[in-house]
Amino acid sequence: MPVITFPVNSSPAEHLLDLYRTMARIRAFENAAEETSRGGVAVFGSTADAVALVRGPLHLSTGQEAVAAGVCAHLERGDYLTSTHRGHGHTLAKGADTAAMMCELFGRATGTNHGKGGSMHIADFSVGMLGANGVVAAGIPIAVGAAHSAKIRGSGAIVACFFGDGAINRGPFLEGLNWAKIFNLPVLFVCEDNRYSATTATDAMTGGAGAAARARGMDIPAETVDGNDVRAVDHAARDMVARIRAGGGPQFLHALTYRVKGHVSVDPATYREQGEVDRALESDPLQLAAARLDALGVDAARIAEVDAAARAEIETALAVARAAPWPQAAAAYTDVQDTGAGQWH
Amino acid sequence: MALISYAQAACQALAAAMRADPRVLALGEDVGRGGIFGQYKGLQQEFGAARIIDTPISEATIMGAAVGMALTGLRPVVEMRVADFALCAIDEIVNQAAKNRYMFGGQGRVPLVARLPIGIWSASAAQHSQSLEAWFAHIPGLVVVAPATPADNHALLAAAIACDDPVIYMEHKELWALQGEPPAPDPAVLGKARVVRAGADLTLVTWSKLVHTAVEAAGRAAQHGIAVEVIDLRTIWPWDRDLVLDSAARTGRLLVAHEAVQAGGFGAEIAATVAEELGIPVRRVGAPRIPVGYARTLEDVARISAERLLEELTTFVQRDAQRRPAA
Numbered sequence: 001m002p003v004i005t006f007p008v009n010s011s012p013a014e015h016l017l018d019l020y021r022t023m024a025r026i027r028a029f030e031n032a033a034e035e036t037s038r039g040g041v042a043v044f045g046s047t048a049d050a051v052a053l054v055r056g057p058l059h060l061s062t063g064q065e066a067v068a069a070g071v072c073a074h075l076e077r078g079d080y081l082t083s084t085h086r087g088h089g090h091t092l093a094k095g096a097d098t099a100a101m102m103c104e105l106f107g108r109a110t111g112t113n114h115g116k117g118g119s120m121h122i123a124d125f126s127v128g129m130l131g132a133n134g135v136v137a138a139g140i141p142i143a144v145g146a147a148h149s150a151k152i153r154g155s156g157a158i159v160a161c162f163f164g165d166g167a168i169n170r171g172p173f174l175e176g177l178n179w180a181k182i183f184n185l186p187v188l189f190v191c192e193d194n195r196y197s198a199t200t201a202t203d204a205m206t207g208g209a210g211a212a213a214r215a216r217g218m219d220i221p222a223e224t225v226d227g228n229d230v231r232a233v234d235h236a237a238r239d240m241v242a243r244i245r246a247g248g249g250p251q252f253l254h255a256l257t258y259r260v261k262g263h264v265s266v267d268p269a270t271y272r273e274q275g276e277v278d279r280a281l282e283s284d285p286l287q288l289a290a291a292r293l294d295a296l297g298v299d300a301a302r303i304a305e306v307d308a309a310a311r312a313e314i315e316t317a318l319a320v321a322r323a324a325p326w327p328q329a330a331a332a333y334t335d336v337q338d339t340g341a342g343q344w345h
Numbered sequence: 346m347a348l349i350s351y352a353q354a355a356c357q358a359l360a361a362a363m364r365a366d367p368r369v370l371a372l373g374e375d376v377g378r379g380g381i382f383g384q385y386k387g388l389q390q391e392f393g394a395a396r397i398i399d400t401p402i403s404e405a406t407i408m409g410a411a412v413g414m415a416l417t418g419l420r421p422v423v424e425m426r427v428a429d430f431a432l433c434a435i436d437e438i439v440n441q442a443a444k445n446r447y448m449f450g451g452q453g454r455v456p457l458v459a460r461l462p463i464g465i466w467s468a469s470a471a472q473h474s475q476s477l478e479a480w481f482a483h484i485p486g487l488v489v490v491a492p493a494t495p496a497d498n499h500a501l502l503a504a505a506i507a508c509d510d511p512v513i514y515m516e517h518k519e520l521w522a523l524q525g526e527p528p529a530p531d532p533a534v535l536g537k538a539r540v541v542r543a544g545a546d547l548t549l550v551t552w553s554k555l556v557h558t559a560v561e562a563a564g565r566a567a568q569h570g571i572a573v574e575v576i577d578l579r580t581i582w583p584w585d586r587d588l589v590l591d592s593a594a595r596t597g598r599l600l601v602a603h604e605a606v607q608a609g610g611f612g613a614e615i616a617a618t619v620a621e622e623l624g625i626p627v628r629r630v631g632a633p634r635i636p637v638g639y640a641r642t643l644e645d646v647a648r649i650s651a652e653r654l655l656e657e658l659t660t661f662v663q664r665d666a667q668r669r670p671a672a
């Protein structure tokens with residue numbers, strides 16, 4: 001299992017290289033998921049190709065890796081995280097095993113959810129990752145509850161709550177932030193703003209000055225950062241997490257990034273200008289970090305090594321997932337409920 | 346004859362209703378780009394953004410605002426994407442839309458159509474696969490519709506839009522691409538079922554995507570000498586008691602099949618009514634009481650296949666024939 005905590009005294013270059021490693025691993029994972037899903041996603045109600053390895057709606061976080069990497073660098077294994085339908089990066093950065101994650105995407109019995117959830121519901125409670133969610137904004141109240149629990153139990157754990165720019169227009173956003181504020185809960189809200197909600201440009205659907213302003217309206221300290229600059233995310237998250245651990249209550253990080261892929265992997269996203277995508281690709285978070293590493297004097301060969309190791313790790317994950325067994329049909333009846341178990345009809 | 350898809354049929358019905366009546370409009374997420382299933386394709390171009398209204402991801406307010414619009418002279422069509430997300434607007438449906446007319450003594454009406462696609466959508470797992478028609482059929486004040494064919498998705502949607510009551514309109518996520526004969530221009534009559542295939546040995550009542558599975562099973566049953574009468578219920582509430590009771594009285598056996606979980610499903614209501622009224626043997630087929638899993642091996646357990654239906658109806662007819670005194 002990858003180690004994700006960083007020694008406090010590591011040099012800026014080494015720390016950045018660690019962040020880069022997390023991003024490279026997420027990128028390799030997303031590329032592999034996209035590749036193995038070809039033909040597997042149902043478009044407009046048609047049936048997914050039975051031979052594709054990854055099936056169903058696949059929401060990729062390609063190009064958004066810096067948000068997951070920069071925030072999760074400051075979480076301990078015992079901290080919690082809630083995610084969205086676009087949750088592979090968060091899950092990986094929180095410390096989940098990539099082979100078990102890939103098995104889940106392949107729907108295998110050895111997946112993190114034993115094949116029951118797939119990409120959209122990936123979760124790994126063993127590292128505090130409490131679940132990706134198919135319902136927009138549904139993770140927010142759950143994160144708040146986990147933070148409330150940590151506070152009541154005095155466990156010292158904090159919660160990172162990831163959601164998209166589209167989620168801030170749902171009621172649970174308002175209710176969750178308010179709750180976290182009045183109970184002074186240890187939660188870091190992270191709005192991963194990739195500018196789109198499915199086919200809709202979110203800006204046109206959002207009143208006022210946006211996510212951070214809404215948080216400030218409830219006296220929750222909020223900061224907007226360049227979400228493609230992993231150092232910016234890292235610094236902001238470091239300070240916010242420190243304040244949360246010191247009992248300062250909820251904090252709000254608004255990370256500006258861009259959804260370079262379609263909403264789901266098969267969405268050609270014809271509703272936006274290609275020029276917009278091309279411009280966004282110019283600030284690719286991995287390239288930005290690599291350039292910065294170069295400026296800090298890190299040898300290009302070391303970066304290439306990290307890239308190669310990430311690809312090799314994901315190749316292994318793919319091989320493990322390909323060979324992994326399917327869930328038995330009988331498993332469809334397990335983990336439903338204890339009371340009344342066996343009374344399927 | 347050019348065929349038409351289930352999604353196109355609905356799109357045409359909505360367009361026709363909007364042309365005929367300026368009070369009709371549609372609101373929901375992504376509708377301006379045609380909706381995620383293409384069921385609003387081209388409509389914003391024709392009717393503009395004030396009548397094909399793109400909304401924030403705010404299900405409770407999409408539904409609640411539609412109630413407000415309906416109370417004050419408009420006829421909104423509400424896009425909920427999938428029935429599972431309408432659960433974020435359940436108060437607005439159950440306590441507001443459904444109760445308003447009665448609770449306020451008949452002062453207001455809520456003529457809205459809420460589109461809540463149901464069914465397993467392959468590999469979409471537990472939160473995108475539910476068939477919740479029984480929930481809504483249980484609520485006084487609501488009409489519940491579930492079209493199975495492109496022609497019906499035109500005729501029933503037209504009828505739903507013309508209806509002065511709130512209608513829960515449940516298309517099936519795996520039928521959008523289904524091609525079928527073009528619709529007749531007239532709207533359907535809500536509450537009227539249809540005999541899809543005639544038969545004398547058993548009445549098989551079903552709806553939505555399972556109609557096609559039932560027709561397949563009935564075709565195979567015929568090869569074994571069992572004549573199955575397949576009824577597409579089309580409207581879940583009000584359901585066509587007359588047609589079902591008439592058929593069941595003739596065949597002497599009733600099987601109800603639905604993709605929804607069998608326990609507490611609407612099949613139980615139909616089976617109980619037929620048993621009460623006719624005293625004939627009844628059976629149900631529905632999904633086991635499990636969430637829908639992602640892996641194919643798990644998802645398959647939740648699906649009702651033609652093989653399963655064939656097995657159920659064959660066993661039913663054979664056992665019952667043994668019990669019956671020889672004619």
Ligand SMILES: Cc1ncc(C[n+]2csc(CCOP(=O)(O)OP(=O)(O)O)c2C)c(N)n1
Pocket residue numbers: 059084085086134135136137163164165166167168194195196197198202259263374402404426430433
């Ligand atoms: C309550 C609810 N409404 C609608 C949807 C359908 N849906 C899935 S993702 C999505 C867009 C979400 O946008 P955002 O929150 O910005 O996340 P992103 O996809 O950009 O990561 C929508 C509308 C849903 N899953 N849940």
Ligand SMILES: [Mg+2]
Pocket residue numbers: 164165166192193194195196197198202
């Ligand atoms: Mg977004």
